[in-house]
Amino acid sequence: MTFSVQTRTVAGVTLIDSTLVRTALEFARAHLDAMSFNHIHRSWIFGAIIASKLPAFAKIDMEVHAVSAILHDLAWDYTSVFSSQDKRFEVDGAHAARDFLQHEAPHYDHRRLQLVWDSIALHTTPSIAQHKEPEVALCCMGIMAEFFGPAFPGGLITKDEYNAVIQELPSLDFKEGVKKFMCGLCIHKPETTYDTFMRDFGERFVEGYPASAGNTVDLLMNPIDH
Incomplete structure (x- = not known):
C-alpha cells in the first residue's frame, strides 16, 4: 500500500x-x-x-x-x-x-x-x-x-x-541578530562558549570576555598531581 x-x-x-x-x-x-x-x-x-x-x-x-x-x-x-x-x-x-x-x-x-x-x-x-x-x-x-x-x-x-x-x-537584519544572540551567550553563559565558535564572538565583541579561563592548552598541559 x-x-x-x-x-x-x-x-x-x-x-x-x-x-x-x-x-x-x-x-x-x-x-x-x-x-x-x-x-x-x-x-x-x-x-x-x-x-x-x-x-x-x-x-x-x-x-x-x-x-x-x-x-x-x-x-x-x-x-x-x-x-x-x-x-x-x-x-x-x-x-x-x-x-x-x-x-x-x-x-x-x-x-x-x-x-x-x-x-x-x-x-x-x-x-x-x-x-x-x-x-x-x-x-x-x-x-x-x-x-x-x-x-x-x-x-x-x-x-x-x-x-x-x-x-x-x-x-x-539577520547578521546583527546572530551577533546579538552569540554575544549574549558569551556575556551571560561564558563557560558554555569556550570550546565553541561562540568564543570568536566573545573575543572580538565582548569586553572582558574571560576566554583565557577556558584555555584548553592550559588545562591539558598543566602538571597533574597524582
Whole structure:
C-alpha cells in the first residue's frame, strides 16, 4: 500500500507538510522572534533544496529533518525559557525539541528522537555532523547554507534559489541578530562558549570576555598531581 505525503510549496521548494511539522512551526513561532523564525524556516528550505539535488538524501526521513531545522535555535537567546545556565545552547535546544516530540509525537521511537537530538546538538559542528546519519548531516548543511548562500560549496544553492527564499522570508537584519544572540551567550553563559565558535564572538565583541579561563592548552598541559 502506498501512502501519499502531504506537501506545500514555499519559494518554489516542495516541503513536507505533516501535522507535526505544522505544530513545530507554531511552537517555534511562539518561542522565537521574527528574525529567528525566518532563519529557522529558511534553514529548513535550504536543506530541502540540497536534499533534492544529492542522491545521498533521497530516502531520508524528511519529517525528522524538518522538525530538527525548525526547532534548532530554541535556546540561542539566553533569555529563552529553554536556556539553562550551564549547557551549550545547542544542547538546550536539543533537549527542548526532544521534550516537544515526546509530548506532540508519542509515536516517535527512540531512533527518531535521537536523530532530532543529534541534528540540533551538532548543527554548529559540521566536522562531526557530516559523518553522522543523513538527517543529521542535512540539517547542518541547510543551516550552513543559510549563512553561505550561493557561496555554499558545490554550487548547491543558486542565486535565484537563494533570492527566492529571502524574498519569501526576509533576513530582518539577520547578521546583527546572530551577533546579538552569540554575544549574549558569551556575556551571560561564558563557560558554555569556550570550546565553541561562540568564543570568536566573545573575543572580538565582548569586553572582558574571560576566554583565557577556558584555555584548553592550559588545562591539558598543566602538571597533574597524582
